[in-house]
Amino acid sequence: MGLNRGIAAAALAAVGLLGLSACAGGATEPAEPVAEAPEFEAGSTMAALAEAGTITIGTKFDQPLFGLQGLDGEPVGFDVEIGKIIASELGIAADNIEWVETVSANREPFIENGTVDIVIATYTINDTRKEVISFAGPYYLAGQDILVLEGNPEGITGPEDVAGKNVCSVAGSTSEQNIAEYGPNLITTDTYSNCLEPLRNGAVVAVTTDNVILAGLADQNPGEFEVVNNAFTSEPYGIGLTRDDDVFRSWINDVLEEAYADGRWADAWTSTAGVVLDLPEPPAVDRY
Amino acid sequence: MDSLIDVMPLYLEGFGLTILLLVVSGLGAFILGVIIAAMRISPLPSLRVFAVVYTEALRNVPLLLVLFFCAFVLPILGVSVGPDPKVGYLLLAILGLTLYTSPFVAEAVRSGINGVPIGQAEAARSIGMGFGATLTLVILPQAGRMVVPPLINVFIALTKNTSVAGIFFVNELFSGVQRATRDHGDKVLLMLLFAAALYLLITIPLGQIAGYIEKKVRVLR
Numbered sequence: 001m002g003l004n005r006g007i008a009a010a011a012l013a014a015v016g017l018l019g020l021s022a023c024a025g026g027a028t029e030p031a032e033p034v035a036e037a038p039e040f041e042a043g044s045t046m047a048a049l050a051e052a053g054t055i056t057i058g059t060k061f062d063q064p065l066f067g068l069q070g071l072d073g074e075p076v077g078f079d080v081e082i083g084k085i086i087a088s089e090l091g092i093a094a095d096n097i098e099w100v101e102t103v104s105a106n107r108e109p110f111i112e113n114g115t116v117d118i119v120i121a122t123y124t125i126n127d128t129r130k131e132v133i134s135f136a137g138p139y140y141l142a143g144q145d146i147l148v149l150e151g152n153p154e155g156i157t158g159p160e161d162v163a164g165k166n167v168c169s170v171a172g173s174t175s176e177q178n179i180a181e182y183g184p185n186l187i188t189t190d191t192y193s194n195c196l197e198p199l200r201n202g203a204v205v206a207v208t209t210d211n212v213i214l215a216g217l218a219d220q221n222p223g224e225f226e227v228v229n230n231a232f233t234s235e236p237y238g239i240g241l242t243r244d245d246d247v248f249r250s251w252i253n254d255v256l257e258e259a260y261a262d263g264r265w266a267d268a269w270t271s272t273a274g275v276v277l278d279l280p281e282p283p284a285v286d287r288y
Numbered sequence: 289m290d291s292l293i294d295v296m297p298l299y300l301e302g303f304g305l306t307i308l309l310l311v312v313s314g315l316g317a318f319i320l321g322v323i324i325a326a327m328r329i330s331p332l333p334s335l336r337v338f339a340v341v342y343t344e345a346l347r348n349v350p351l352l353l354v355l356f357f358c359a360f361v362l363p364i365l366g367v368s369v370g371p372d373p374k375v376g377y378l379l380l381a382i383l384g385l386t387l388y389t390s391p392f393v394a395e396a397v398r399s400g401i402n403g404v405p406i407g408q409a410e411a412a413r414s415i416g417m418g419f420g421a422t423l424t425l426v427i428l429p430q431a432g433r434m435v436v437p438p439l440i441n442v443f444i445a446l447t448k449n450t451s452v453a454g455i456f457f458v459n460e461l462f463s464g465v466q467r468a469t470r471d472h473g474d475k476v477l478l479m480l481l482f483a484a485a486l487y488l489l490i491t492i493p494l495g496q497i498a499g500y501i502e503k504k505v506r507v508l509r
Contacts, residue, residue, distance in 0.1 A: 166373050171454065172466035187373050187457040190466070194455065197360045203369040203376060 034088045045241075045248040049117060050090045057083040058102035058116035058240075064216030065273040066122050075099050079120040081268035082139055082239070082259075086118070089255045108132050111240050118252075119240035122212055125286070134245060135238030136252035139265070141283045143231025144175050145211035147199070147218060150226050154205045158230045166204040168195035175209040178233055192217060199225065210235060215276040229278050236283065253285040291475050292482060295468040302461035303486050305378070309385060309450040309460060310490065314443050316386035321393025322428075328398055331419055343391040351388050351452050358384035359456035377457040385453070389446050396438035400431035433505040440498035444491045461486055 040047035049055050059079045061069035066077040084094045102110055102121045110116045111133045122142065125135045148156050156162060163183040169176040171188035180186060187204065189195060195207040196217065207214065211231050218225045241248055259265040260282040269279055327339035346354065358380040363369055369376035404427050412422040454463030461483055468479040 168457070171459075171463050172468075172470040174470070176467075177470065185372070185374065187377065188459065188463065189457055190455045197363070198369070198373060198457070201363040201369060203363070203373040 034093050035091045038089065038091050041247065044251075045117075045245055046090060046251055049092070053092060054096045054098060055087050055090060055092050055118070056098045056100055056116045057087075058100045058107060058110050058119040058121055059083065060103070060121045061101040063122055063212065064219055065276065066212055066216075067120075068216075069099075069101070076272070078140070078268060078272040079122065081272055082265075083118075083120050085259050085264055085268065086239075086252060086255055089258075107240060111242060114242075117241070121240075122237055123240050124235045125238040129240075132243060133240050134243050134249050135240060135286075136249045137238035137256060137285055138236035138283045139239065139256050139285075140237045141231075141280065142210050142212050142235040142237055144178055144208060144233040145214055145231045146228040147207040147214040147225050148205065148228060149199065150224055152226060152228070156206055156228060158228065159208075159232050162206050162208075165206070166198075167206045167208060168198050168204040169208050170195075173209065179208045196221065196225070211277060212273070215273060219276050227276060236286070238286075250287060253287055256282075256285055291472045291478065295464070295472065295479065295482070298464045298467055299461065299482065299486060302459055302464035302483075303489075305459060306447070306450045306461040306487075307490065309378075309382060309453060309458070310443070310447050313382045313385035313389060313450075314446055316382070317389035317393050317442075317446070318439075320386060320390035322397055324390060324394035325397035325401065326423060328394065329401060329423075339394070343394055346387055347391040347395070349388075351384075351449055352455075354388045355381060355384040355452055355456050358387075373457060374459075381453040381456055381458045384456075385446065385449060388449070389442060392442045392445070393439065396435050396442055397431065399438060400433075400435035401427055403434045404430045436498055436501050436505070440494055444494055447487065447490050447494070 038046075038050060040050055059067035059075055059077075061067060061075055063077065063079075067075050067079045068077050069075045080099070083097060083099075087094065087097050100110070100116050102116065102119055107119050107121060107123060108129060111119055123135075124142075125138055129135070146156055146159065146162070148154065154161070154165070156165075159179060159182040162179070165184055166187065167179060167184035168187050168189065169179060170190060170192055176186065176188060184206075187198065192207065192209055192213055195204070198204045199207050207217075211227055211229075214227045218227055239252055241252070256265070259268075265282055266279060324339050324342060327335040328343070330336060330339075359377060362380060367380075369380070408426055408430065409422055412426045417425070450460050451462035453460050454466070465479050465483045468482075469476050472479060
């Protein structure tokens with residue numbers, strides 16, 4: 001039984017991998033049409049970047065579907081596609097983007113000391129961060145969601161449905177705090193991937209945290225899990241840039257709005273995170 | 289100070305679970321350890337081989353892997369976690385800690401047995417006592433007095449080892465620190481020191497008890 005399951009899982013993983021590589025290929029082949037010699041206000045960040053012909057973008061390398069570095073060294077994901085859209089508007093081809101890994105702890109320092117020009121890395125906009133850097137966007141509203149077994153045998157549609165049921169999360173996380181209000185029987189561990197085994201063997205009926213993490217877990221275990229797709233908190237993801245570079249910030253916001261309007265944003269989503277998550281409405285950019 | 293009062297319920301729950309893990313798996317490991325030690329010196333070669341393999345296999349594998357096996361592999365092999373995973377995973381953690389600690393108990397007991405002069409066993413055999421009677425009436429009572437300090441060391445190590453169970457869905461004392469730092473991220477050091485103080489509350493009395501028993505049962509040679 002255990003062996004059969006292992007073989008089945010391996011086979012599923014292999015099929016999923018083929019599917020994934022097909023998707024990744026689809027995303028990169030029709031390269032963004034690069035703007036030809038765009039005009040920018042002299043002295044602006046855009047002018048400087050267009051002049052240099054290259055841009056340094058910080059992203060995560062370990063966040064499946066958003067920014068994940070494969071063995072070939074090229075990151076793929078929704079954040080990466082957003083970066084390519086912005087670069088193309090500057091007249092910079094995808095090949096000329098320099099990707100730098102930013103983890104949660106070094107994003108503000110990398111922007112402040114100029115290691116990167118912008119950061120697109122599942123980066124939640126909040127007031128503390130706004131004190132040291134500026135945010136364009138949001139370009140996506142993430143939120144806490146629920147992961148269940150494929151087919152959703154318990155029929156869970158939202159946090160209200162887990163009251164009194166067994167749920168797994170990470171000790172000390174905001175997600176744990178949020179779901180606790182709905183009265184589940186919570187068990188906790190130290191990483192979200194540890195929660196998958198109890199979900200598989202039926203010890204819990206749901207795992208909960210931000211939908212982007214859950215989508216990544218579902219994507220890595222094809223055919224086993226699904227995201228309920230009903231986020232009940234809101235985490236606006238923004239693009240980090242140097243504080244008070246208002247011209248650059250509002251230009252990026254314009255680019256995002258154009259990408260919303262002409263379908264490039266939707267295409268970027270569909271080819272990456274859209275594999276697991278529904279296509280959301282693009283969020284209104286916040287021109288603060 | 290307010291923050292300490294704030295996290296008190298969290299820490300007390302963890303403290304209780306840590307003591308429960310210590311007492312139940314300590315007892316289990318003691319019983320299992322004495323049995324393994326007896327097998328190690330038994331006249332039957334197959335029992336001796338089993339005891340050696342058991343001891344070497346378990347004490348040379350990290351606790352994390354033993355608990356991982358109990359929490360993740362046993363359910364795959366068909367051991368049900370039960371309707372309440374909090375209880376289910378607690379039992380699996382107790383099983384893991386018991387298995388992991390028992391060879392250390394066995395080795396402590398064996399060292400005590402080795403400390404009993406061989407003449408004692410020979411004398412017992414010469415008056416017609418069998419292996420069981422020799423062991424329980426002559427060897428173990430004398431060995432027991434010598435193994436108090438090493439055994440207490442094993443239980444102090446077990447107290448600290450319970451902190452690993454937090455990864456496997458048991459809200460013991462150390463996992464309380466993770467929750468405490470969510471709301472008091474600016475006082476991480478204080479939260480850790482508080483947890484350390486609670487561990488000391490268990491381990492220092494253990495050392496005191498060891499000293500007391502040792503004095504009481506000392507064999508003068």
